[in-house]
Amino acid sequence: MFAYKVTIKLHETDAAGLLFFSQQFKLIHDAYEELLESFGIGFSVMLKKKSYFLPIVHAESDYKKPLFVGDRLIIEVTVGAIGKTSFTFEYRLLKNKVLVGTAKTVHVTISKKTGKKIPLPSEMRKALKKVLSHCERSLQSKLI
Amino acid sequence: MFAYKVTIKLHETDAAGLLFFSQQFKLIHDAYEELLESFGIGFSVMLKKKSYFLPIVHAESDYKKPLFVGDRLIIEVTVGAIGKTSFTFEYRLLKNKVLVGTAKTVHVTISKKTGKKIPLPSEMRKALKKVLSHCERSLQSKLI
Amino acid sequence: MFAYKVTIKLHETDAAGLLFFSQQFKLIHDAYEELLESFGIGFSVMLKKKSYFLPIVHAESDYKKPLFVGDRLIIEVTVGAIGKTSFTFEYRLLKNKVLVGTAKTVHVTISKKTGKKIPLPSEMRKALKKVLSHCERSLQSKLI
Amino acid sequence: MFAYKVTIKLHETDAAGLLFFSQQFKLIHDAYEELLESFGIGFSVMLKKKSYFLPIVHAESDYKKPLFVGDRLIIEVTVGAIGKTSFTFEYRLLKNKVLVGTAKTVHVTISKKTGKKIPLPSEMRKALKKVLSHCERSLQSKLI
Numbered sequence: 001m002f003a004y005k006v007t008i009k010l011h012e013t014d015a016a017g018l019l020f021f022s023q024q025f026k027l028i029h030d031a032y033e034e035l036l037e038s039f040g041i042g043f044s045v046m047l048k049k050k051s052y053f054l055p056i057v058h059a060e061s062d063y064k065k066p067l068f069v070g071d072r073l074i075i076e077v078t079v080g081a082i083g084k085t086s087f088t089f090e091y092r093l094l095k096n097k098v099l100v101g102t103a104k105t106v107h108v109t110i111s112k113k114t115g116k117k118i119p120l121p122s123e124m125r126k127a128l129k130k131v132l133s134h135c136e137r138s139l140q141s142k143l144i
Numbered sequence: 145m146f147a148y149k150v151t152i153k154l155h156e157t158d159a160a161g162l163l164f165f166s167q168q169f170k171l172i173h174d175a176y177e178e179l180l181e182s183f184g185i186g187f188s189v190m191l192k193k194k195s196y197f198l199p200i201v202h203a204e205s206d207y208k209k210p211l212f213v214g215d216r217l218i219i220e221v222t223v224g225a226i227g228k229t230s231f232t233f234e235y236r237l238l239k240n241k242v243l244v245g246t247a248k249t250v251h252v253t254i255s256k257k258t259g260k261k262i263p264l265p266s267e268m269r270k271a272l273k274k275v276l277s278h279c280e281r282s283l284q285s286k287l288i
Numbered sequence: 289m290f291a292y293k294v295t296i297k298l299h300e301t302d303a304a305g306l307l308f309f310s311q312q313f314k315l316i317h318d319a320y321e322e323l324l325e326s327f328g329i330g331f332s333v334m335l336k337k338k339s340y341f342l343p344i345v346h347a348e349s350d351y352k353k354p355l356f357v358g359d360r361l362i363i364e365v366t367v368g369a370i371g372k373t374s375f376t377f378e379y380r381l382l383k384n385k386v387l388v389g390t391a392k393t394v395h396v397t398i399s400k401k402t403g404k405k406i407p408l409p410s411e412m413r414k415a416l417k418k419v420l421s422h423c424e425r426s427l428q429s430k431l432i
Numbered sequence: 433m434f435a436y437k438v439t440i441k442l443h444e445t446d447a448a449g450l451l452f453f454s455q456q457f458k459l460i461h462d463a464y465e466e467l468l469e470s471f472g473i474g475f476s477v478m479l480k481k482k483s484y485f486l487p488i489v490h491a492e493s494d495y496k497k498p499l500f501v502g503d504r505l506i507i508e509v510t511v512g513a514i515g516k517t518s519f520t521f522e523y524r525l526l527k528n529k530v531l532v533g534t535a536k537t538v539h540v541t542i543s544k545k546t547g548k549k550i551p552l553p554s555e556m557r558k559a560l561k562k563v564l565s566h567c568e569r570s571l572q573s574k575l576i
């Protein structure tokens with residue numbers, strides 16, 4: 001399971017005193033960027049060298065607890081589904097081991113040249129499967 | 145129907161050249177803030193004078209078209225549902241009359257004092273019903 | 289004088305209850321984008337069709353009054369100086385006609401191809417001079 | 433010398449492909465928040481328990497190199513000056529040991545109750561002096 005650590009910063013809160021809701025989407029994307037980086041397909045590589053983009057076509061978040069400046073979170077990232085031209089990431093946000101939020105992003109593979117959907121590139125599919133099998137093993141070890 | 149006009153700014157795009165997905169959530173909240181303002185319950189009033197908060201417990205967006213810096217959007221806001229302690233807003237983003245995205249936010253009413261859910265304050269319920277009836281009339285006039 | 293109207297949004301404030309300082313830089317850039325747009329050299333045109341960029345090499349802000357969610361501001365933009373390869377914009381932020389902040393950005397002209405400084409393109413120089421003369425006339429009419 | 437590590441995220445870049453200039457201010461504030469945290473006066477403590485605020489009255493940045501998504505930076509924070517009711521922080525941004533930007537923020541001490549300037553609280557003055565002496569020692573060790 002890929003886990004990303006982050007501390008809530010002042011600029012991510014608002015005058016109501018809490019994390020502004022759209023910032024949760026930014027934080028999970030930060031986690032996703034680190035995950036891609038660990039695949040060797042970080043955004044700097046993808047933007048310069050790859051023939052595809054992975055735009056988000058759907059995103060959703062649930063908010064379970066108020067979050068404050070200085071809160072230290074762990075964001076767990078797992079692969080939810082791998083389709084022919086799309087895939088899903090799922091996120092769990094934890095504070096002191098308590099689930100404070102969840103999120104999901106659905107991505108499609110788009111050719112940079114044509115702007116049209118293309119089948120998931122094999123390097124990406126391989127990387128996603130690796131994450132998926134890690135997640136399953138991690139889950140099994142929790143169940144045993 | 146409440147309609148909010150906005151132009152995509154450079155800082156809302158990313159190095160892939162498009163609107164960064166979390167910014168869509170920020171834009172719909174901007175529209176929601178203007179709507180609350182038109183009710184006379186803008187955030188400055190709510191934060192200082194009201195006994196309740198309206199935190200978001202769920203948010204989701206769909207992305208239908210790539211959006212670029214300088215794109216001029218209209219965000220239509222409607223009330224989706226009014227419950228006992230919660231309500232839902234729905235958003236449609238249009239560019240040149242073409243639907244480029246949709247979104248939804250679910251809010252609950254929380255007492256500032258106790259931090260617990262409370263029934264929707266009557267002023268808020270009244271305002272939401274007004275928006276709802278506007279939406280229905282606007283929809284009917286489109287159908288006729 | 290170019291004047292840009294904006295309302296402080298919730299996501300621009302922080303848990304201390306005020307506009308987060310870096311957001312003032314974002315707001316003045318929004319004003320600058322509208323100004324460029326009025327020249328016919330908006331960012332969408334510049335990024336796609338022009339051979340140059342106008343990166344910021346220096347920026348500064350002063351903060352004179354606390355700003356809250358819902359505050360309606362006017363941002364006045366003037367040209368401060370036009371050099372051979374650079375130019376300066378100056379900004380005044382007003383709330384109810386009271387000066388609440390100032391800012392300055394220094395830009396250089398960079399060739400997209402070489403990444404090196406180049407003389408200010410003539411269309412840009414012409415546009416800047418037009419703003420400058422507007423400012424002077426506007427100032428004179430205030431003095432008379 | 434306090435050093436803060438950070439990786440440029442996609443949402444911090446813009447459609448020109450580089451770090452958006454106002455994000456540099458956000459990044460240095462993130463570093464400053466970690467520094468305050470290390471003093472035991474992090475923002476969560478300050479907002480809840482202290483009788484003072486430390487608002488920024490002036491901020492400035494210089495930009496020396498273009499910065500891209502994925503760039504790993506070190507932000508060095510030092511105390512520039514300690515006055516009666518104000519203090520200055522200075523920041524150096526380094527990428528692969530090359531200076532890519534600098535920044536400065538000037539803060540004043542404001543009473544939460546009156547909203548007026550007050551003398552720097554002694555705990556804050558002590559903490560700032562500690563950073564200052566660290567900086568001097570760090571500088572001396574570089575010179576020797």
